[in-house]
Amino acid sequence: MIGGYLDLRSPLHRLPAGVKLIGLALLSLVLLPVESPLVLVLALAAVILVYASFGRRGVARLRQWLVLAPLLAAIAALQIWAASWSVAATSVLRIALMVLLADLVTLSTRLQDMMDALTVVLRPFERFGFESRRLSLAVALVIRFVPVLLANWRAREEAWRARSSRRVGLALVGAFFSGALRSADQVAEALEARGFAATGRVPGEAGQGMRPVVRQQTRQETRED
Amino acid sequence: METRALVRIALVAALIGALGFVPPVFLPIAAGVPVSAQTLGVMLAGLLLGARGGAAACALFALVVLLGAPLLSGGRGGLGVLAGPTVGFFLGFIPGAFVTGWLAQRLRLPALVSAILAAVVGGVGVIYLCGVPALALVAGISLQQALIGSAVFLPGDLLKAVAAAVLASTVLKSWRIPARA
Numbered sequence: 001m002i003g004g005y006l007d008l009r010s011p012l013h014r015l016p017a018g019v020k021l022i023g024l025a026l027l028s029l030v031l032l033p034v035e036s037p038l039v040l041v042l043a044l045a046a047v048i049l050v051y052a053s054f055g056r057r058g059v060a061r062l063r064q065w066l067v068l069a070p071l072l073a074a075i076a077a078l079q080i081w082a083a084s085w086s087v088a089a090t091s092v093l094r095i096a097l098m099v100l101l102a103d104l105v106t107l108s109t110r111l112q113d114m115m116d117a118l119t120v121v122l123r124p125f126e127r128f129g130f131e132s133r134r135l136s137l138a139v140a141l142v143i144r145f146v147p148v149l150l151a152n153w154r155a156r157e158e159a160w161r162a163r164s165s166r167r168v169g170l171a172l173v174g175a176f177f178s179g180a181l182r183s184a185d186q187v188a189e190a191l192e193a194r195g196f197a198a199t200g201r202v203p204g205e206a207g208q209g210m211r212p213v214v215r216q217q218t219r220q221e222t223r224e225d
Numbered sequence: 226m227e228t229r230a231l232v233r234i235a236l237v238a239a240l241i242g243a244l245g246f247v248p249p250v251f252l253p254i255a256a257g258v259p260v261s262a263q264t265l266g267v268m269l270a271g272l273l274l275g276a277r278g279g280a281a282a283c284a285l286f287a288l289v290v291l292l293g294a295p296l297l298s299g300g301r302g303g304l305g306v307l308a309g310p311t312v313g314f315f316l317g318f319i320p321g322a323f324v325t326g327w328l329a330q331r332l333r334l335p336a337l338v339s340a341i342l343a344a345v346v347g348g349v350g351v352i353y354l355c356g357v358p359a360l361a362l363v364a365g366i367s368l369q370q371a372l373i374g375s376a377v378f379l380p381g382d383l384l385k386a387v388a389a390a391v392l393a394s395t396v397l398k399s400w401r402i403p404a405r406a
Contacts, residue, residue: 004293004303024304067299071310074374075364082370091365098308106293106303114292135288138235142289145239146296150246170388174395177240177269181396184236188229196228 006107008054013108017117020105040093047100237282241266242296261298267318268348268389271325272340279322313359317352324351340390349382
């Protein structure tokens with residue numbers, strides 16, 4: 001899996017996540033109303049220079065965004081047809097600039113630091129019963145589940161190909177989804193067995209709802225795969 | 226919320242992410258337009274988890290993408306997604322899954338028919354309703370142009386709605402029964 005974070009040392013990497021996010025928001029506010037293609041070209045060139053300063057991996061990162069190129073080309077074609085060259089240039093340049101600028105924050109901030117910044121923002125909501133601990137767990141689970149699901153799919157696909165010359169069908173996809181959902185319930189049981197209670201916070205231990213759960217013996221044993 | 230519900234939501238969110246990696250091998254490609262399997266996951270989220278659970282799974286997926294995980298089809302992720310022309314489609318996943326789940330539980334039709342209808346209205350209609358105006362706004366084109374530009378994906382999306390309904394009905398059959406150890 002390609003990571004959103006680019007492990008490098010740069011002044012940008014050293015800035016705290018919150019500062020970068022606020023900076024991005026302010027820069028976006030300044031750059032959004034800009035109509036002059038010249039200013040946008042200069043700003044885009046500056047951003048590309050930052051990517052280039054990261055070396056080969058920075059350039060490779062830029063290349064990843066080429067997936068947007070067909071879409072931008074379609075937008076440009078529409079606008080040249082409906083309006084003018086300069087309008088087309090302005091909107092395509094603006095989109096490219098905003099996307100690459102925002103991606104600078106993503107590539108220079110670890111996912112965990114981003115999550116921590118979010119937790120700070122969400123802290124006021126904790127008094128209304130929101131638990132950032134559960135949100136962190138959910139995010140971690142998603143990130144962990146994706147490669148597991150992909151590996152599981154590949155294994156099933158391989159098993160199918162070894163036995164059949166027909167194309168992989170919907171039946172296999174159905175079996176894959178069923179298996180995945182069943183494994184989710186096993187993960188939930190395993191979590192509870194390890195003392196993670198999703199509901200309710202322990203009074204006096206704000207924000208730290210880990211506590212032993214005695215319900216485990218009423219559940220079936222977690223299956224071993 | 227129960228741990229089980231939380232983990233199921235996380236798993237479905239991961240499923241939407243994993244579908245972004247799946248090359249469209251088993252989905253027919255309509256008129257040469259590459260069909261991403263991702264919205265299939267959005268429809269499934271609504272059908273499998275219901276309105277609130279489905280929307281929660283999509284919101285969680287969106288959060289993980291914005292935090293920086295490159296899980297959006299084409300390997301995109303991070304805050305750049307918010308500035309791109311497809312931001313409306315991406316954020317439309319959340320209400321899309323909600324409406325899919327809401328309708329699927331309320332339509333008084335044969336189960337498969339209501340699932341297909343719900344997936345078409347929620348997973349196609351609502352997502353386009355969010356995506357097309359945002360595309361028009363970000364790209365600075367008219368609503369009509371944005372709609373025509375997006376319409377090339379419609380045949381593929383409608384096929385996905387049918388696939389999602391069929392898949393959901395088979396999956397739900399085995400899932401409702403508690404797994405025996």
